[in-house]
Amino acid sequence: DFGTEQQKADWMPGFLDGTRRLAFGLTEPNHGSDATYLETTAERDGDEWVLNGMKRWNSGLHHATHDIIFARTSGEPGSPMGISAFLVPTDAPGFKIEFFWWTFNMPTDHAEVSLTDVRVGADALFGEVDRGLELAQHFVHENRIRQAASSLGAAQFCIDEAVAYANGRTTWGKALSVNQGIQFPLVELHTEAAMLRQLVRYTAWMLDKKHHMEVTHLVAMCNYRANRLACDAADQAMQTCGGVGYSR
Numbered sequence: 536d537f538g539t540e541q542q543k544a545d546w547m548p549g550f551l552d553g554t555r556r557l558a559f560g561l562t563e564p565n566h567g568s569d570a571t572y573l574e575t576t577a578e579r580d581g582d583e584w585v586l587n588g589m590k591r592w593n594s595g596l597h598h599a600t601h602d603i604i605f606a607r608t609s610g611e612p613g614s615p616m617g618i619s620a621f622l623v624p625t626d627a628p629g630f631k632i633e634f635f636w637w638t639f640n641m642p643t644d645h646a647e648v649s650l651t652d653v654r655v656g657a658d659a660l661f662g663e664v665d666r667g668l669e670l671a672q673h674f675v676h677e678n679r680i681r682q683a684a685s686s687l688g689a690a691q692f693c694i695d696e697a698v699a700y701a702n703g704r705t706t707w708g709k710a711l712s713v714n715q716g717i718q719f720p721l722v723e724l725h726t727e728a729a730m731l732r733q734l735v736r737y738t739a740w741m742l743d744k745k746h747h748m749e750v751t752h753l754v755a756m757c758n759y760r761a762n763r764l765a766c767d768a769a770d771q772a773m774q775t776c777g778g779v780g781y782s783r
């Protein structure tokens with residue numbers, strides 16, 4: 536949607552055979568929800584751009600060949616205009632992965648990145664200069680409905696595992712699953728998962744039919760509800776499974 540014809544010709548073969556992989560660098564140590572206040576800058580120097588700044592939660596950098604770096608090219612902090620996107624090779628001089636974040640007790644692919652006088656050519660500009668926020672929103676909407684579907688799948692897995700355990704476990708001489716105290720919370724979660732599935736599908740359909748900014752609220756509703764459901768279902772599944780719910 537945003538690449539030039541030349542970029543499409545250059546990039547698509549690599550995307551298809553897996554030799555090129557993109558990460559997405561918008562969030563920074565000081566700015567996440569308020570991403571339009573980003574502090575990373577890109578300054579023009581002849582035919583090149585010079586980038587300086589930091590990125591946080593930069594997912595996928597364990598195998599990305601390039602990073603979409605969002606940087607301010609004009610305007611004041613907070614302005615939606617004046618942000619531009621650049622396709623930066625992850626092996627460019629000055630591009631450094633400082634560390635990968637751990638979440639809870641797991642290592643992750645979410646990197647902390649510093650950019651120090653990173654130089655890229657004019658052909659690295661992705662989309663129009665100063666209009667990078669449109670690209671970011673496009674990506675986020677497509678990515679957040681993916682996240683919603685992913686969380687819904689995780690929730691359904693937890694529900695199914697809990698039901699299977701309750702059916703197979705015997706307490707006081709009968710199946711654990713015959714107790715309504717076990718059934719009701721799982722039935723409520725299963726019902727919510729079924730309703731949410733329809734909302735996710737409807738939203739995906741709307742994303743295909745309309746401009747993504749017209750359905751941003753639907754994407755947010757899916758994402759909010761699905762991530763909440765994944766946590767609720769995981770909690771209930773752990774309780775249903777008793778002690779082993781706490782084990783790996």
Ligand SMILES: Cc1cc2nc3c(=O)[nH]c(=O)nc-3n(C[C@H](O)[C@H](O)[C@H](O)COP(=O)(O)OP(=O)(O)OC[C@H]3O[C@@H](n4cnc5c(N)ncnc54)[C@H](O)[C@@H]3O)c2cc1C
Nearest residue numbers: 558559560561562565566567568569591592593594595645
């Ligand atoms: C697993 C993971 C992967 C990620 N991958 C990427 C990635 O690949 N690329 C990328 O660029 N970013 C990525 N992110 C970053 C993500 O987009 C940010 O975490 C998100 O935008 C929130 O920013 P923040 O963490 O700085 O929270 P903050 O902006 O500091 O917000 C903290 C809390 O306050 C709330 N809040 C903020 N402002 C207000 C307000 N005005 N009123 C009320 N509440 C408010 C927020 O909702 C949040 O709950 C990832 C994050 C995670 C956890």
